[in-house]
Amino acid sequence: MSQDNSGGSGGEIALEDAKDEFLREQKGNYSSNLKYNLKKWLDEWIDGRHEETLADVTPLTMRHYANYLERRSRGDTGIAESSARTYYNYVSAFLSWAVKVEYLPENPAEKERAKDPLPNGDTSSSEQQFWQPEQRAALTDYVDERAREAIAADGTDAFEEVRDRALIYVLAYTGVRGSEVLADARHDDRNGLRWDDVYLENGMIEVFGKSQDPNEEVGLTGQTIEPLRRLRTLIDPPAESWPVFPSRHPPSLYDRIDESEYDRPEGNPWEFCLENSIEPPSMSTSGARTLLKRLSKEAEVPGLDFEDGEYLTLHGARRGVGETLYKEHGAQRAQRTLRHADPKTTSEMYSHIEASELGEDNTAVFENE
Known part of the structure; x- marks a missing residue:
C-alpha cells in the first residue's frame, strides 16, 4: 500500500496518512483501541486490495469488510458478534472523522448496503451465557477431584491438573476477564498474570485492565486462595516474573x-x-477456551448441549459472578467487582434479573383482583 499522499485534496489523501492524522486527534483509552484496530484493518485486511486513498473506500469496500467480520464471528473459535460490530464501528468512526474534516462527502460505512452483512448483535442479556451456580459447582467439584487424584498418583508431576484447578477457580469466583490473566495474541501487553502481581496474603491480584491500567486491582475470594497457593508450591517458580498459568x-x-x-x-x-x-x-485465551470445552464435557456440566458444541465460556464465568452478586448484593457490588466504569453497563448486562424481579413483584399486585 502506498504511504504517500498523492498531493491531491479531499479523498485523495492516502489511507495511512489519514489514519495517522485521525489518531493524533484522539485522546484517552479509546485512542489505543482505535490505533490497534485501524492498524489491523489496514495491515491485515486492506493490504493487498486496491484501496489506497480515502476516496477508494466505497460502500462495497465496507460491505466486503462486514462480510469478513461476519465470517470471523461464526463458530466456537471465532470472535463474538458484538466484537465484529465493534471492529466495524472503529473503522466507521475513522471515516466519520474524514467527513467531518471534509476529506470525504459521506461515510461509506454507514450505508445500509454496507452494514447489512454484519451479525445482528442484538442479543439480550437473557440470551447470553452466565455460569449458573449449579454449573460453577459441577465444574469446580470436578477439577478439585481431578487435581486430588493426580497429586495422589503423580505428586509434583500433577502440574496440569493443579494449574487447571487454580485457573477455573479464579475464573469462577473473581469476575476477572480471561485476557487479564491469560495471554492474548491480539495485544502484546496482555501476556498473562505473573506471580509478582499475586498477593495471596492480601487477597488480591493486579491485572492489565480494560481501562489500560496495568495495575488494576482484582479481589481474590477465599475459594481461590488455596488452589493458587498449591499451584505456586508445586511449580516453585524460579522468578516472580513467571506466569501463574504457564503453557x-x-x-x-x-x-x-x-x-x-x-x-x-x-x-x-x-x-x-x-x-x-x-x-x-503463559497459557493463551485460545488455549483456555479449548480447555473449557474439554472440562465442561468431562464434568458433565448441567444445562449444556454437548451435541451442539456448547461449553462454559470464559466470559460466561465473568457474567456468572456478576449475576450472583447482583442478585445477592445489588448492582453496586456487581459493578465494583466487575470494574465497570459506567453503572449503565452493569444494569444492561443484568436487565433480565430486573425484569424477572419486577414480574414477581407485579404478580402480587394483581393476585387479589
Whole structure:
C-alpha cells in the first residue's frame, strides 16, 4: 500500500496518512483501541486490495469488510458478534472523522448496503451465557477431584491438573476477564498474570485492565486462595516474573529454549525449562477456551448441549459472578467487582434479573383482583 499522499485534496489523501492524522486527534483509552484496530484493518485486511486513498473506500469496500467480520464471528473459535460490530464501528468512526474534516462527502460505512452483512448483535442479556451456580459447582467439584487424584498418583508431576484447578477457580469466583490473566495474541501487553502481581496474603491480584491500567486491582475470594497457593508450591517458580498459568505447549516451549540459546533437549521440554529457569509462555485465551470445552464435557456440566458444541465460556464465568452478586448484593457490588466504569453497563448486562424481579413483584399486585 502506498504511504504517500498523492498531493491531491479531499479523498485523495492516502489511507495511512489519514489514519495517522485521525489518531493524533484522539485522546484517552479509546485512542489505543482505535490505533490497534485501524492498524489491523489496514495491515491485515486492506493490504493487498486496491484501496489506497480515502476516496477508494466505497460502500462495497465496507460491505466486503462486514462480510469478513461476519465470517470471523461464526463458530466456537471465532470472535463474538458484538466484537465484529465493534471492529466495524472503529473503522466507521475513522471515516466519520474524514467527513467531518471534509476529506470525504459521506461515510461509506454507514450505508445500509454496507452494514447489512454484519451479525445482528442484538442479543439480550437473557440470551447470553452466565455460569449458573449449579454449573460453577459441577465444574469446580470436578477439577478439585481431578487435581486430588493426580497429586495422589503423580505428586509434583500433577502440574496440569493443579494449574487447571487454580485457573477455573479464579475464573469462577473473581469476575476477572480471561485476557487479564491469560495471554492474548491480539495485544502484546496482555501476556498473562505473573506471580509478582499475586498477593495471596492480601487477597488480591493486579491485572492489565480494560481501562489500560496495568495495575488494576482484582479481589481474590477465599475459594481461590488455596488452589493458587498449591499451584505456586508445586511449580516453585524460579522468578516472580513467571506466569501463574504457564503453557506446556511443546512447540512454544522449544521456542523459548531456542531463544535462551540452549540446545533442544531430547526429553521433556517442560522439565528442561524448570531445570534451567527458562521462563515458559503463559497459557493463551485460545488455549483456555479449548480447555473449557474439554472440562465442561468431562464434568458433565448441567444445562449444556454437548451435541451442539456448547461449553462454559470464559466470559460466561465473568457474567456468572456478576449475576450472583447482583442478585445477592445489588448492582453496586456487581459493578465494583466487575470494574465497570459506567453503572449503565452493569444494569444492561443484568436487565433480565430486573425484569424477572419486577414480574414477581407485579404478580402480587394483581393476585387479589
